[in-house]
Amino acid sequence: MFEKFWQALATCAALPKSLFGKAIAYALGQREAINKLLQYGEIDISNNTCEQAVKSLVIDR
Structure with missing residues (x-):
């Protein structure tokens, strides 16, 4: 799928x-x-999504 990307990383x-x-x-x-x-x-x-769910808990402290 991303073979060119992986090849570029391997040869970088x-x-x-x-x-x-x-x-x-x-x-x-x-x-x-x-x-x-x-x-x-x-x-x-x-x-x-996870950060937004936890944000209200942190702000309420």
């Missing part, structure tokens, strides 16, 4: 300890889960 020249290198390593490690998420399409990628 970034220092492993840099923030960009860490982000690439994380994304490659999550490849299977990300592909499933993108294929299903019904799951909201953001966590805004």
Whole structure:
């Protein structure tokens, strides 16, 4: 599905300890889960719904 994206990440020249290198390593490690998420399409990628539900609890403190 996103083969060109994964190929670009795999061939990207970034220092492993840099923030960009860490982000690439994380994304490659999550490849299977990300592909499933993108294929299903019904799951909201953001966590805004959860944050909005908790927001009133935090404000009421």
